[in-house]
Every structure is written in C-alpha cells, then in structure tokens.
Amino acid sequence: MEKGKTGIDGTVVLFPFMAHGHLNPFLELAQLLSTRIPSFTITIVSTPANILNVRPRFLSYPTVRFSELHFHISDDSLPADAQNTDTLTSQSAVTRFYHASESLQPSFHRLISQITESDGGRPPICIVSDMFLGWTVDVAHSFGSHHVPLYTSGPYAMSIYNSIWTHLPQRLTCADHLTFPDLPGVTIDRTQLSRSMKSATENDPSSDFTIRQSEYCRRSDGSLWNTVEVLERSSLDNWARSTGKPVWAIGPLLPNSSKEFERVGKLPGLSPLVCTEWLNQHPPNSVVYVSFGSQNTIPVALMIELAKGLEESGKAFIWVIRNPPGFEVGESFRAEWLPEGFEDRITERKQGLLVRNWAPQLEILSHESIGAFLSHCGWNSVLESLSRGVPIIGWPIESEQFYNSKLLEEELGVCVELARGIDDMINGGDVARMVRLVLEGEEMRRKSEVLREKMMTAVSVVEGVKGSSLQALDHFVETVRMWGQKYSKGGSLDVAGD
Structure with missing residues (x-):
C-alpha cells in the first residue's frame, strides 16, 4: 500500500454488532476514518448478508474493504441462517442472538490472523468493536493490536444499564425506587426495568453476558462514543475517571440521508x-x-x-x-x-x-x-x-x-x-x-x-475553531497514527495489559 504524507500505513478493523441500530454508526465511522487517514485500510467485518447490503455505500471509498465472518448458530431456538436481528420476531430471540455472538471468537481470531499474514506479519493497528463484542479485546491484544469499543449508546444510559445487570438491585429490595452502589445520586423506578430485567434471577444469562462484555471493554485502550459532549458531559467525564482511559465523543454518527445505498x-x-x-x-x-x-x-x-x-x-x-x-x-x-x-x-x-x-x-x-x-x-x-x-x-x-x-x-x-x-x-x-x-x-x-x-456546532468549524466532536475525532485519529508510528519504527505495540 502506498503510504500517506505521514509515512504511516496500516489496517484499522471495524466490527459492528449484527443489528441495524449498531451497524449504521460503524458505517459512518468507516467513512470518516477513510477520509481522515487515507493511507490506512479500513476493514469492515460482518456476516455475508450484511456486507452484501452495505458494500454499495462505499463505492467511492477505495480504502474501505470487507471481510466476511460466517455465523454458525448452535442455538436450536434461533434460525440457523440468521445473520442479523432483522428476522427475529421476539426480544427473547434477540437476546439469545446476542449471547450466541460470543461463539464468533475462534472465527474472528482466524480472520485477524489472515489479515496479519496478508500484511507481511503486521497485525491491525487497532480493532474497533461493538460494545457487545467486547471479547474482541483479547483477540486484539493477543496479536499486539490496540482495541477500542464504539458505544452505540450514550454513557448516561450505559452506566445505568451495566449497573443493573451487574448488581441486580431489583432482586435486593421490594421498593419501587432503586439505587446503585457505583452510581451515587442515581435513582430509577422499578417501572424503568425491561421485562428481562424484572424477571432476572441469580446468575442470569443476560447478567453474565453484560458483566463479561463490560469487563472486556474496560481492558480496552479507550472508548469511542456515538454521542455529543453537550448532551452528557458529566457522564463522559465519569466514564473516563472510572476506566482511566481516553474517552472520545465523536457523535452524532448519522447518515446524510436515507438514500437507497444507505438503507442497509x-x-x-x-x-x-x-x-x-x-x-x-x-x-x-x-x-x-x-x-x-x-x-x-x-x-x-x-x-x-x-x-x-x-x-x-x-x-x-x-x-x-x-x-x-x-x-x-x-x-x-x-x-x-x-x-x-x-x-x-x-x-x-x-x-x-x-x-x-x-x-x-x-x-x-x-x-x-x-x-x-x-x-x-x-x-x-x-x-x-x-x-x-x-x-x-x-x-x-x-x-x-x-x-x-x-x-x-x-x-x-x-x-x-x-x-x-x-x-x-x-x-x-x-x-x-x-x-x-x-x-x-x-x-x-x-x-x-x-x-x-x-449539536451542529459540535461537528462544525466556527471562526476557525472545531467543535467538540471534530476535536475528539482528530484526537482519536492522531492516537491511531501514533500507535501505527510506534509499530512502523520496529517496536511492538504498547497495548493495555502488557
């Protein structure tokens, strides 16, 4: 690959979850990264049906590539050919689909190995995964790649969501109002629990799944957020303090329109x-x-x-x-x-x-x-x-x-x-x-x-000053370039946990 002005090239892998609401923000990020770092290859990983639908969206982005990952579902209660959540008819089926996604780990490991071999033994500089594919951090770090989850929800809601599934406060009290040991000052009503949360039991599969993904993501090298600083600045700050890692609020990651090729x-x-x-x-x-x-x-x-x-x-x-x-x-x-x-x-x-x-x-x-x-x-x-x-x-x-x-x-x-x-x-x-x-x-x-x-100001340049989301995206891109530069000089990638 021809190197850009910085003399640095490499691969960034994007792995969204196989659901419409999770896929679109990743596609927007792929376009932004392809434009910001044209010397890098941006590889989108998904199931064949998803790739078939999204490929037309990138006809004018030559550095965006696609890698297929076949999803062989062993759960008999799910359609064997399900490649995304579109055809699932109940929330319980969607939940089982999320849980089944952990079985992709061996296939994803082989895929990253193939990408590494095809690039002369150089692993991807960074793997950006969905927040519910947090297990990819172990794959990334095993190759010496950095790992960053992209949260397709905001930190305010995700903090409460993770805390509910981690502590199951609804099982500890009959009170209508619930509090959390790790979120001082936050109170929710019992009516603000989903059906699955209300029926959760000790060692609930959804609880175990959420705890695992949360812990995986906290071992990452930072976090990207499809949100805007003005909407939830304090929650972003709290997340950065609790993880000790960089937090980049780069939203809103939205398509420009609903044109045919953007409908996925x-x-x-x-x-x-x-x-x-x-x-x-x-x-x-x-x-x-x-x-x-x-x-x-x-x-x-x-x-x-x-x-x-x-x-x-x-x-x-x-x-x-x-x-x-x-x-x-x-x-x-x-x-x-x-x-x-x-x-x-x-x-x-x-x-x-x-x-x-x-x-x-x-x-x-x-x-x-x-x-x-x-x-x-x-x-x-x-x-x-x-x-x-x-x-x-x-x-x-x-x-x-x-x-x-x-x-x-x-x-x-x-x-x-x-x-x-x-x-x-x-x-x-x-x-x-x-x-x-x-x-x-x-x-x-x-x-x-x-x-x-x-929100418009966050993604605009006003009198020479970039908005908060543009600044965050710039900082993330420079961080990726820095990671790539360390590797191009012959050193190993300095990843979290090393």
Missing part, C-alpha cells in the same frame, strides 16, 4: 417522495411522527389505543407501523389490529399516513411540518430527532431505552413520557392529550432547537 437492505414502505409530498400539505410543527425503531413493536391492545388517541388528538401524524409481537416480520398486516375503519378515515381526512415496516426517518424528521416524535427512545432515533430540533414523546420498550428517556426528560427537558414498556396500560385519551401537549407547547421545542444548534 431496508425496503421502504413508502418512498421518501410520497412522504415529503404528504408532509408538504401540513403547516410547520403540526405533525407527530410515530416509530418504535427497527426492532420494537407493541401488542395489539396498545396498538388500538395508540390509533384511537392519534385520531382523537385531531393532529396530523405519520406512523411507521409493524406487526405486533409474535407475528412474522413478512406476514401481511391485519385490519383487526387497528380500530375498524381507522385507516380509511385518516386517509380521507388527510390526517394520517401509515407506513409499513420502514420509513425514510431522517427525511421525515428534517421536514418543517414535524413538531414531535413519538419514539421508543433508541439512541440512533434520539440523535436523529435532537439533531433536527424535534422534541420527543417517550415510550421506551426495552434495554437502555428507559434511561435514554430519563436523560431526555430529567436532564435535558426535551421529552415527556407517555408509557413504559409493553405491559403499561394506556388509553386513547392519554395519547391525545400528550400529542396536543407537545405539538402545542413552546418550551420543549425551544430547548430542542437550542440542542440542535449546539
């Missing part, structure tokens, strides 16, 4: 043009966008109440609607899952637009008519909403989404919660009141707009 295999229920034309018929800040992300949905009873409330609110809405839990992703949507005549009424009045399975979310949130986002509070959706200045109506469903919602409501003031989980009881009147509250209110919209401007 997702087929839109309606084209971006149809959505835009429909939104053009509505005034600014008058439409609520409803979506529970790529992996979540709600039961039929809640779906019917949500539909009733959206209609009763009198406000316009776009709803990305998916089959309820327990039904196959590809199964036809049934009319009985919604109130009788609902779709005909909202279509005739031009009050609502239903989008099956997938929607061009960035284009929708960027439209001036959108005034609120009823969201599951997945971190990618949070960043997309805040980067467009759109306040959030929170309905967290699983995992760390409850703590993203907590951050948004209690710390940032840009969210109000409608419900928690899929066991919560809501009625149409609750939905209607909350939608009107946010669309007609001014304070949350003002705070959201302030955050939008600050």
Whole structure:
C-alpha cells in the first residue's frame, strides 16, 4: 500500500454488532476514518448478508474493504441462517442472538490472523468493536493490536444499564425506587426495568453476558462514543475517571440521508417522495411522527389505543407501523389490529399516513411540518430527532431505552413520557392529550432547537475553531497514527495489559 504524507500505513478493523441500530454508526465511522487517514485500510467485518447490503455505500471509498465472518448458530431456538436481528420476531430471540455472538471468537481470531499474514506479519493497528463484542479485546491484544469499543449508546444510559445487570438491585429490595452502589445520586423506578430485567434471577444469562462484555471493554485502550459532549458531559467525564482511559465523543454518527445505498437492505414502505409530498400539505410543527425503531413493536391492545388517541388528538401524524409481537416480520398486516375503519378515515381526512415496516426517518424528521416524535427512545432515533430540533414523546420498550428517556426528560427537558414498556396500560385519551401537549407547547421545542444548534456546532468549524466532536475525532485519529508510528519504527505495540 502506498503510504500517506505521514509515512504511516496500516489496517484499522471495524466490527459492528449484527443489528441495524449498531451497524449504521460503524458505517459512518468507516467513512470518516477513510477520509481522515487515507493511507490506512479500513476493514469492515460482518456476516455475508450484511456486507452484501452495505458494500454499495462505499463505492467511492477505495480504502474501505470487507471481510466476511460466517455465523454458525448452535442455538436450536434461533434460525440457523440468521445473520442479523432483522428476522427475529421476539426480544427473547434477540437476546439469545446476542449471547450466541460470543461463539464468533475462534472465527474472528482466524480472520485477524489472515489479515496479519496478508500484511507481511503486521497485525491491525487497532480493532474497533461493538460494545457487545467486547471479547474482541483479547483477540486484539493477543496479536499486539490496540482495541477500542464504539458505544452505540450514550454513557448516561450505559452506566445505568451495566449497573443493573451487574448488581441486580431489583432482586435486593421490594421498593419501587432503586439505587446503585457505583452510581451515587442515581435513582430509577422499578417501572424503568425491561421485562428481562424484572424477571432476572441469580446468575442470569443476560447478567453474565453484560458483566463479561463490560469487563472486556474496560481492558480496552479507550472508548469511542456515538454521542455529543453537550448532551452528557458529566457522564463522559465519569466514564473516563472510572476506566482511566481516553474517552472520545465523536457523535452524532448519522447518515446524510436515507438514500437507497444507505438503507442497509431496508425496503421502504413508502418512498421518501410520497412522504415529503404528504408532509408538504401540513403547516410547520403540526405533525407527530410515530416509530418504535427497527426492532420494537407493541401488542395489539396498545396498538388500538395508540390509533384511537392519534385520531382523537385531531393532529396530523405519520406512523411507521409493524406487526405486533409474535407475528412474522413478512406476514401481511391485519385490519383487526387497528380500530375498524381507522385507516380509511385518516386517509380521507388527510390526517394520517401509515407506513409499513420502514420509513425514510431522517427525511421525515428534517421536514418543517414535524413538531414531535413519538419514539421508543433508541439512541440512533434520539440523535436523529435532537439533531433536527424535534422534541420527543417517550415510550421506551426495552434495554437502555428507559434511561435514554430519563436523560431526555430529567436532564435535558426535551421529552415527556407517555408509557413504559409493553405491559403499561394506556388509553386513547392519554395519547391525545400528550400529542396536543407537545405539538402545542413552546418550551420543549425551544430547548430542542437550542440542542440542535449546539449539536451542529459540535461537528462544525466556527471562526476557525472545531467543535467538540471534530476535536475528539482528530484526537482519536492522531492516537491511531501514533500507535501505527510506534509499530512502523520496529517496536511492538504498547497495548493495555502488557
């Protein structure tokens, strides 16, 4: 490979988890690194189906390469050919898929060995893995490579999430409010636990898995975060102090649009043009966008109440609607899952637009008519909403989404919660009141707009001064160059734990 101006070349390996919400931030990072360090090869590791979908996105990035890793699942309760979480129909199946990913370690070790041999015996300078693939730190360090996890959630939520699974405080008390020995001053309500957390037992598989990945990541040589300093500065500082390693907040890692080659295999229920034309018929800040992300949905009873409330609110809405839990992703949507005549009424009045399975979310949130986002509070959706200045109506469903919602409501003031989980009881009147509250209110919209401007500043150069995320990315790139320079001079890589 031809060396760049610095005389340094090498390989950086990116290994995202095989889930849509985890994959996209890694793809954005790959593009940024390819542009910042063109003398380096950026190798994206994933399963064949994922690579087939993402390869078109990198046609103009010649230094980005792909390496396939075959996932042979031994869990009989999972589809033998599952290569990502898209086809899994329950949260328990997704959880088992995460646990099964640890079986990739021997294959990943062989892959890094092959990369090392193909580069004349030089191992990758750095392996950037998903936070739930923390076991890759041992592979990295065994070859003399550095290791850095990319957290696709923020440190505020991840600190609470890790602490819950580490200490299982819900098993130690019957109280409604839970505290944590390693997070002084942080309190959550028992209703902010996912189903799996509520049912956790001693030596719970999810607890063991999370503890292992957390401990692996703490042996890494630093951590990358898809977040922005202005959103959670104190949590970033606390993470840096507790690990004693560099922390780089380089977010938001978001695609520029939802173009065909950026959809990672997702087929839109309606084209971006149809959505835009429909939104053009509505005034600014008058439409609520409803979506529970790529992996979540709600039961039929809640779906019917949500539909009733959206209609009763009198406000316009776009709803990305998916089959309820327990039904196959590809199964036809049934009319009985919604109130009788609902779709005909909202279509005739031009009050609502239903989008099956997938929607061009960035284009929708960027439209001036959108005034609120009823969201599951997945971190990618949070960043997309805040980067467009759109306040959030929170309905967290699983995992760390409850703590993203907590951050948004209690710390940032840009969210109000409608419900928690899929066991919560809501009625149409609750939905209607909350939608009107946010669309007609001014304070949350003002705070959201302030955050939008600050997030833009983080990834911009203003009067010659780079924003916080650009500075963090620069520092990470220089650190990687320094690691590569040490190796190019004939020395061994000085990795953590040596």
